[in-house]
Every structure is written in C-alpha cells, then in structure tokens.
Amino acid sequence: MTRQLIGSGSSFEAQIGYSRAVVAGDWVFVSGTTGFDYAAMTISDDVVAQAEQCLVNIESALRQAGSSLADVVRVHYILPDGALFEQCWPVLRRHFGEVRPAATMLSAGLADPRMKIEIEVTALKQGRE
Secondary structure: OOEEEEOOOOHHHHHHOOOOEEEEOOEEEEEEEEOEEOOOOEEOOOHHHHHHHHHHHHHHHHHHOOOOHHHEEEEEEEEOOHHHHHHHHHHHHHHHOOOOOEEEEEEOOOOOOOOOOEEEEEEEOOOOO
C-alpha cells in the first residue's frame, strides 16, 4: 500500500512535524484543521467563519488526495467552548447534510487561544466513474 503525505503550507506542519493529510490506499486521514487561512496565516474571531475556513482547508487537502467531502465517513469537532457548537450547525449541515458521516463533538483546549474550532475527518475514497 502506498502512502502519500499532503501539506497545506501551514507553518504549523513544519514546526510540529505532521502532515495536513495522509493517504493510505483508499483511506484519507485529515489532521485536525483549524480556521486559519494558511496563505495569510490569519484567523477570524468568529466561530462560524472559522468553521467555514476549516472546511475550505479540509476540502483542499481532500482534493489533493483525490477525494472530497462526499467521501467523509468520520468527523471530529473540537471546540474549547462547546456552547458555540450550535452556531456552526448551518455550515456543517450545508457541507455534510447529505453525507451524514459519523460524528463526535469534544470540548477541549486548542493550541492557540484564537482557535474556536478544529475539525478532523477521515474519508474513504469511493470508486469514481
């Protein structure tokens, strides 16, 4: 089985020593992804905007892996303040409403106090016709 490492250009990947995503066969494992715009290394103060940017970042990694959000089978949401999760539901429903992956929401501290949400996904590439 081949293993492909995917980077986003985030300075965190080099500093910490991880990949944005790892492709192993038909599986794609996307690391916990925050709402940073990695090109500018900026982040919104708004949890909903951060959730949207998380998914933009995740979609980019999945695309590089030959996959998409439609292939996501598992998602973990991590928020320092679990009370903010409901605000993100419309964004999450728009991206995952038809996919309906297995999901877990955890409330835990994140590496940077500006981060209000982190999203991690696992995808199984489907046969493309």
